[in-house]
Amino acid sequence: MSKPSSQRNIKWVEGLRGITSVLVITTHLARALDFPLFWPADKPDTPPRLMQLPYLRIPYQGRIGVPIFAFLTGFVCAYKPLKLAYQHSNVPASLKSVARSAFRRPPRLMLPAMIATIFSFILSCFGAYTASNHCDSFWVRFDAPEYLPFRKNVRRLFKSLLTTWTNTDNQFDKHQWAMRPLLVGAFQVYIVLAATVGMRFKYRILVHVLMIAYWLMNVGALTETFGASLALGTLLAELAQHRPTQNFITKYQKFFTFVLAPMLLLIGGWVGSYPQEHEDWTEWSQKLHNWLVDPEGDQSRGSFIVPKGSNVHRRASAFFIHCTAISIFVSPLFQKLLSHRWLLWLGHHSFAVYLTHGTILRTVGIWVTYGISGQPWEKAGTNEDGSPMPQEWVKPKSRSHKMLAIMMFTALTYMAAWAWMKWVDTACARATMWLENRVFDDEDNEDRAGLAEKGIPVLNGNGILPRPKETIRVERILPPP
Template identity: 65%
Template sequence: MSAENRRNVKWVEGLRGITSVLVITTHMARAWDFQLFWPSDSKEVAARIWQYPILRVPFQGRVGVPIFAFLTGFVCAYKPLKLAYQQSNQPAALQSVARSAFRRPPRLILPAVIATLISFLIACLGGYKTANRVDAFWVRFDAPEPVAGLGEEVRRLFHTTLSTWTNGENLYDRHQWAMRPLLIGAFQVYVVLAATIGMRFRYRIVVHLLLLSYWLLNTSVMTETFGANLALGTLLAELSLHRPTQNFLAARARVLTCVAAPMLLIVGLFLGGFPHEHEDWKPWSWWLHTTFVDPAGDRSRGSFLVPNGADPPRRFSSACVQLSAIAIFLSPALRDLLSHRILLWLGKHSFAVYLVHGTILRTVGVWIVWGITGEPWSPAEREEDQQWLPVISGDRKRVAVVVFVGLTYLAAWAWMKWVDTACARATMWLEQRVFDDDGDGREGLAEKGHGHGPNGHVVLKN
């Protein structure tokens, strides 16, 4: 296998495509079959097939955002490291970091603001009335509540647009909660690259391992979801460009592909199936709890996988992502599988899917299952006494799945064709205006009051 093939990174786009499918799958489960998050519908009944270990992972979710964090770490680090490795050009690598850091905010913020504006317009037209009245709590929580008057709606739009990037709360599209930590995480990667780009390989690896260990041992909120996976992505980007490492893996490709990678995947997916709640209902989930979450039985200590005070479900999901990422890194066959053109197409549209699917689910998806009018409706004085709208029929859920998925990817295709292209052009225009691209830096020197003398030397202008 050639060095170029070993460094094929198309799999990144394919993994991103799978992740977008996982995201919409788990949100459909939340809206229409929340019991899939449990190990069974109740303690006394047998589990359904999609509640079994491993098979339950796509439906109960929690792995989508950690995968996006891992991919952010990998992608943000790959190009600067490639320049440093292949061209031994540290200035070019730092310039790549600078440009990537400049592009990242507008490439995330501009599309997110447009998606929020679309949801705002739907709210103004009363499009979320049914979603506010259905008997699915998660749908009601996700839909913006009605407010009194257009002026109040506009004020809420302004505050929501700001709060998306200050505290992660977007009342018009709660799925955007992950945008802020992913943006912050990208800049964490840029800082690490800028600080370590001049180090020798072995010492950069030490830094990456220390950061990974720090985030895994840190029990603060979401550290395992973002920090650890960002650090792992950066580490694997480094190793994917290190020729001795790649030669070592290539010499053992068959064993890694046939033995190591499948074992890592199976263990990771089993851990990732840890239930959202009610883990005591089935022996396999209770074993995970007693082994890793509360081995002493008195909540006095945890384990390396789930330290005491950490969030167990998210810890298990992050472990699933990390083991799966290592399996992909070790296996050329898995990388080739993820490079399939269908997965690449899904990956190309993944960000658009992330932005549009929530709005479509809260409107068209909800209308099919519960009706478009939101009636009959009799508001109660207390929420606990409220009679919510029931599902019209189970068959409507099946229709809603087909329509929702098809409409989501159609909207994502249109988004990429027009909206994302416009955002990319705007970002490129800004980048060209901001950065000095004239080769010898004449415009930048002129701004500082300097110029070039007759021999090309920099001189101070009077």
């Protein structure tokens, strides 16, 4: 007999979040220290390295971390309100849960992101990014803030604190570009929940499916990454509460675990292996490109997975994430594996890893690889004919220095994440809780202040109703029966 939906394992969500945080730092290490891993081969006529082959390249080539966070946002934001609506048939409590979650989400994202930005600002004031500005890794140079005089740097700080949430630009930590889409996406989930919580099950499912279809047909930037992933998370959160669906999965769990789930991972992984650049350098990537982007061979149309006009890289990665999410959802074995305590620990620290790893990579990681001073380096001038001279950048000390940098960076990142969760995130959570308690009425019964604000008579401190005159005044503003 299957377990009731209230007892089903959803710890896998935290485990998946933990794996995602590892993938994020893995791809950023590849970008910083070995960018050709994003290609199917180092050069057109050379065989690919092991980590450039299909499937094996996925952790290094990036593009999958943020879509997973989007899917998890949709699932987590929807799960509790739907649980209240399903198991307790309490629509008012579900709506109140949505309201509290919507209020809580901005400060829980904004406060930690602001503190991380200020830390990076302080380091920039002391020239901690000089080595990053002078190294031969163009991605690191793009990612690191240039040195500015203190007054201009302060202005840049306040601008970054604002633009992180307006146009996704943060000069001190460009990795925060995903914060705004994830915040907006969470409110997309809240709106859908509030609009559909009173519907019958089949119509709610129809809404979620239509939302996925809408975002997949939309070829605008990032829509397939965030919109469809968010809607899929909400759909699976809905099905996780639906007893017949869970009983069906339990009844055929061997088929789902050993046939359907691996098949989804194989198909999704093949599509998700689409390289970032130079897809024409190997036969497999060229065939994949033709199948996804140009099936007719004349650029006339795209494919079902990559419609014409959409971003093939993000579409391919989003398709892989959707296949992965469904395979986990239908496989109790995969869910159990993702619930391992080590993965849960990684998941608990994932947001802290996301906020701290970029700063540590651009400082300690680059210091070990290139040297702290970033010297010798001179800004390129011009030739005698006035043409610009090619810029010479600082080279890595050695391959062993790169390996040492990776080990030190990884250790420091998770040490910083542990300290962040212990002190910084705890302080932000307390501040958010204090603010929430000030703004909202008590969970179980509305407090005296809340009732008084609404003009409803309440007992005074002695357990006596207000004077008749006050009661009459209150009753006069109420509508007649």
